[in-house]
Amino acid sequence: MNKTVVINVVGLSSRLLKYTPKLSQWAQRGQVTTINPVLPAVTCTAQATYLTGVLPNEHGVVANGWYFRSECEVKFWRQSNKLVQSAKIWDIARVNNPEFSCANLFWWYNMYSSVDYSVTPRPMYPADGRKLPDIYTQPSNWRIDLQTELGQFPLFNFWGPNTSIDSTRWIADSAKWTEEKSNPTLTLIYLPHLDYCLQKFGHDEKNIIKDLQEIDAVCSDLIDFYETRGAKVIVLSEYGITNVSKPIHINRVLRVHGLLKVREELGCEILDAGASKAFAVADHQLAHIYINDPECTSVVKDLLQSIDGIGYILDDTAKKLHGLNHARSGELVAVANNDAWFTYYYWLNDNKAPDFARTVDIHRKPGYDPVELFIDPQIKLPKLKVGLKLLQKKLGFRYLMDVIPLDATLVKGSHGSIDVLPEDKPVFITRQLDSTNNTIAATEVCNLILQNLLCEDFVNFTLNLS
DSSP states (O other): OOOEEEEEETBOOTTTGGGOHHHHHHHHTSEEEEEEOOSSOSHHHHHHHHHHSSOHHHHOOOSSEEEETTTTEEEESOOBGGGOOSOOHHHHHHHHOTTOOEEEESOSSOBSOSOSEEEEEOOBOOTTSOOBOOEEEESTTHHHHHHHHHOSOOGGGTSSTTOOHHHHHHHHHHHHHHHHHHOOSEEEEEEOHHHHHHHHHTTOHHHHHHHHHHHHHHHHHHHHHHHHTTOEEEEEOSOBOEEOOEEEOHHHHHHHTTOOOEEEETTEEEEOGGGOSEEEEEETTEEEEEESSGGGHHHHHHHHHTSTTEEEEEOHHHHHHTTOOSTTSOSEEEEEOTTEEEOOOOOSSGGGSOGGGGSOOTTTSSSOOGGGGSOOTTOSSHHHHHHHHHHHHHTTOOOOOOOOOOOGGGOOEEOOOSOOOGGGSOEEEESSOOOOOSEEEGGGHHHHHHHHHHOGGGTTOOSSOO
16 A cells, blocks of 8 residues: 555645745646535535545535534534544545554544544543643543643644644644654644634735745645655645625524524523524534424525525525435525625624623534634733633633624635635645546545555545445
8 A cells, every 4th residue: 555645734725825835846746636625615524525435415524513403402513433424534445455554633523433543632621611722542642642742732722813833733743743653554634724814814915924834834844754754645625715705694684583592591692492493503604504393494495595695595405416415404505605604693682692602612602603713803902801811710710711702794714615716626736646637526535545545456446335
């Protein structure tokens, strides 16, 4: 088998390669292919598709989160690999060669999988309300060994207003540490750095050039490291970012029309999904609309079609065409126009917003919230406020890091829609495969990686385990 490394540079598109000179120079010696993304073009769905070679109607990952109907709860960013319902690339490769081994560095659904080596973020949540940086690893003793050598995983630089290259660089260093420790056949590396600046600023060159230079340096270092060790390197991305200027508050529309219900807790409003006739689970430019009362379906569809910024609605027939006909999907699926995106906001008065709305809380919010990347501009002395909150934490007092704004217009970049310009689509870059195809489907990525692992004879390898 060919030793292979797949570097996932989140948000990378052909539009941006000109700003990454080292990566661009490496790519020029190979082949840059555009990927037609899966719907929705979001992290968990794209990765599950790349690693299985099938669409969401088979692997089941219909978004970064969905409504768990039996529990009447919306859950985002779950981590168990058991949620992916199809055979993964490492299972397929291992059938072909029992000596094959795989390391997964921070690709999603990385816990309790059948990979040989894994590292993924897993914060600790003590009973006193704190959130402490930590990781989950396989083998389990790597958790201590890695953080002893590299330092504690910089969780608060991984997501939120304090994001920086530090978390991406730590992941890259952990990949090199894993390589030297175990020498896996296939290594999967997730580098999220561009995701942050692109969602904050869109394609505003002056605000993203530094981040592009930083990721270029990390990629160049990784490529040099692995090629020196005889590895075949693939660089790819899950999606590209498009500029947006129009947040769509889809749940507020449903609430105004009496379809969405809330309950009050300590003066704040909480989405009551189980009691609602209909509500939306917003995920970037796609929203799953779950309808508990089937008699409301036509009413909800007509209502959605009247909302400015929604490009189209998928019903049962259209979901099949896009491979989203899965039990986890909403009864309807809304896709935003390229310049728009969906918020999860359901309150009508900011004074009634839940306490977690102004915090970084990716698990409690019933939808994705990119506004978590910003510090509220209305806070006059943000560093002082954050410092006082951290002092409360250090002294053992309960505290609420309520520094996130409720202004969705701050977000300038999004993704999820698949009807985007070619230069804004994800890319697949390799120096190993010779193909005349300028574009591939997201479902082809799995087979291309397997071809790279198993050479030319693997062209017709079937993805079905017998």
